[in-house]
Amino acid sequence: MQTNKESGLRGQRVAVTGAAGQVGEYLCWALETAGADVWRLGHHPGAGVDTAFDLTSAKAVRDRILRCQPAAIIHAAAYTDVDGAERDPGLAMAVNGEGSAHVAAAAKEAGAYLLGVGTDFVFPGDGGAPYREGDATNPVNAYGRSKLAGEQAILAADASFAVARTAWVYGGPGKHFPRTLLRLLRDRGSIEVVDDETSSPTYASDLAEALAALTIARGAGIFHLVNEGHATRFALARDVARAAGLDPAVVQATTTADFLRKTPLPARRPPNSSLRNERAAALGIRLRPWQDAVAAYVPKLAKEMRIAPAVAATTGE
Ligand SMILES: NC(=O)c1ccc[n+]([C@@H]2O[C@H](COP(=O)([O-])OP(=O)(O)OC[C@H]3O[C@@H](n4cnc5c(N)ncnc54)[C@H](OP(=O)(O)O)[C@@H]3O)[C@@H](O)[C@H]2O)c1
Structure with missing residues (x-):
């Protein structure tokens, strides 16, 4: 992937929603490295945010995007x-469903390319994985329904728009x-992790590079941007x-059913x-x-x- 040398983003104004979020921070850095004129759109004013607004306000979204006049928007904000x-599906739908529709309408009016960030949770996960871009969706929880x-x-707003689904993103502060x-290993010395939940763990920095490359390519439609392969939570x-220098045996396998008996969660995965x-x-984007x-x-x-010395001590190494 080549996003930093003579890239197609040099001098282009690119607006990023969710700029202060996990993906947004890496994304702004990747876009700036590629020479883009980055506008950081956030939820609340603060460090790393040029202008703040709530996605649930169609007027605020339209005003900010038309004022920015971007060539491209990468929509990484979400609930x-x-x-x-699961507890407040109305809020999730207002932000992820209707909020994305507001961004799409404003992008179309501004004549900007739009790339939304989507999720593996649009899929039911009951036997069809690894999912291809065209596979049938059927979310099992309110978050997945709102993201779908x-x-x-x-995608309905303009045939040139795109959504890049990703999964199990990690990285950043x-x-x-x-x-x-x-942190849990440092505090407890060992931990049980479920071995029957699987997806594609993805490093936010790699995702950001790929999103920038897809923006340069002006990819249209649905894409899957994940680090290659798949893992259970336990394997990960x-x-x-x-990789942290610990004995992997400090992690033991459990099942989702056992985990949920001890720690009930409202949303199915x-x-x-x-x-x-x-x-x-x-x-060419992998x-x-x-x-x-x-x-x-x-x-x-x-x-x-400062993890290795503390855990090494608790595990007697
Ligand atoms: N993290 C993952 O494992 C994962 C997996 C699959 C897909 N994704 C997708 O990847 C994208 C980026 O996720 P992320 O991990 O960077 O999430 P994040 O760290 O939670 O960032 C999301 C950002 O959206 C902002 N936001 C939330 N509600 C908003 C609203 N009403 N108006 C304006 N901004 C709002 C948040 O601001 P505040 O925090 O200030 O509210 C935050 O800065 C999302 O579309 C997510 O669905 C993430």
Whole structure:
């Protein structure tokens, strides 16, 4: 993937929604590295946000986007609390469904290309994985339904618009699976992780590069942008532990049923929602295997969290 040398984004104005979010932060950095004139659209004013607004207001979305006059918009903002969406499906739909429709209408009016970020949770995960871009969707929870409504609104607004679905994204300063896992290992020494939930773990930095490349290519329709391959939560956790310099045996397998007995959660998760990237790969946009991404990122995270010495002590190494 080539996004930084003489890229098709040099000098182009690109607006990013959700700029202060996990993907948004990596994305703004990747776009700036590629020479784009990045406008950071956020939810609340603060660091890393040029202008703030609520996606649920069609007027605010239209005003900000028309004022920005971008050549392209990457729509990474979303209500991402999967269990929160189950408790308040109306809010999830207002942000992810209707909010995306507002962004799509404004993009069309501004004459901008639009790339939305979608999710593996639009799939039921009951046997069809790894899912291809054209496979039938059927979400099992309110978050997935709201994200599906959002991608449908984007694709219906203009045939040149795109949605890139991704999955199990990690990286950055906020909450994500490797960070939570290493924190729990530091605190407890060992942990049980479910071995019957599968998807495609994806490093936000690799995703950001791929989203920038897809924007350069002006890909249209549905794409799957994930690190190659798939893993259960347990396999991912063992790999993260190993990459952090720990004995992977500190992670033990459990089942979703057992986990939920101890920690009930309102939203169902698709058992296997791993994704296959076929359409972006045909454009030359591929992400490395997930194990390589974990090996590249986790040692830095472990160092930042000062994790290895503390856990090595608790495991007697
Ligand atoms: N993380 C994953 O594992 C994963 C997996 C599959 C797909 N995705 C998709 O990837 C995209 C980026 O996710 P992420 O991980 O970067 O999520 P994130 O860290 O939660 O960021 C989402 C951003 O959207 C903003 N936002 C939420 N409600 C908003 C509203 N009403 N108006 C304006 N902005 C609003 C949030 O601002 P506040 O925090 O200030 O509210 C936040 O900055 C999303 O479309 C998500 O559905 C993520």
